[in-house]
Amino acid sequence: MSGIVFYIDPSDEVPVYRQLMDQIRLHVTTGELSPNDELPSTRALSTELGVNPMTVSKAYSLLERDGMVTRRPGRPHVIASTSTAQVAQDRDTLLRASLEPAARLARQLDMNPAEALALFEHMLANGDDKSPRRHTQDTER
């Protein structure tokens, strides 16, 4: 059975269908979901989350496009047998994509690479705590 639980925040700026995709991908990387595991039906999950089945369907469809899940007409989706490979490749691709804007910014600002790396290293280590010594002023957006 799939006792997977999803948490979504409708008020988040990240659209629901993407929150879902992210969580499913994450569950695969952590091994909570394995190849051939069934995903919740669109209706069941949509009810649980309080959204429309199409929203769930959209997430599933996009994941299928990425080769992460497999579609079976009339039957629930399952985690693709190739998902593991997908994830491995994704880890790199995803991180690179995520890092790209930062790298561009750093270069644009002509920052010292060592300094930038040090900052990133620090953030990797203790991600939750606020910062080393810096007043963070912003009520940004």
Next chain:
Amino acid sequence: MSGIVFYIDPSDEVPVYRQLMDQIRLHVTTGELSPNDELPSTRALSTELGVNPMTVSKAYSLLERDGMVTRRPGRPHVIASTSTAQVAQDRDTLLRASLEPAARLARQLDMNPAEALALFEHMLANGDDKSPRRHTQDTER
């Protein structure tokens, strides 16, 4: 006089007012714009760029909120005398903000920090070229 030239791309997904902000900030960091330098009038610049004066005004206003420029009623904006400090502080704040999602992702994926750092270092070094040795398959968005 201010022979500063701005290049914007209306078809870019980044909104015009933000493109403007970025370029002004950048010009300050590179020294092309110094404290007390006058910025182009909203009308002049808007005409040159083919956009509405309000769009330019929006960029200026947001930069003022950040303490990057100073507003003078009835007169053009000028680069704030504190802009240099702003930039220094910004460099750190901006990079941190930009790096934050990547750090979270890396931790979420339980990636090896060293690996992540290596990737970032590589990206900092040669930002333009494609990649070190990795099949990049994606027609993403």
Next chain:
DNA sequence: CTCGCTGTATTACCGAACTAATACACTAGG
């Protein structure tokens, strides 16, 4: 004081993205 410049508050418009409603197609079990 007036003209020509500056900026912008307010309002309206537009388009794209996200979500929802509806109706239809497939599958398996009884």
Next chain:
DNA sequence: CCTAGTGTATTAGTTCGGTAATACAGCGAG
């Protein structure tokens, strides 16, 4: 078959961010 489950194509509705139009307010040289 028939039913109760599955997914989804199509269409419509809503929201929100960005941009534009308009009209108004401050400054300074003449």
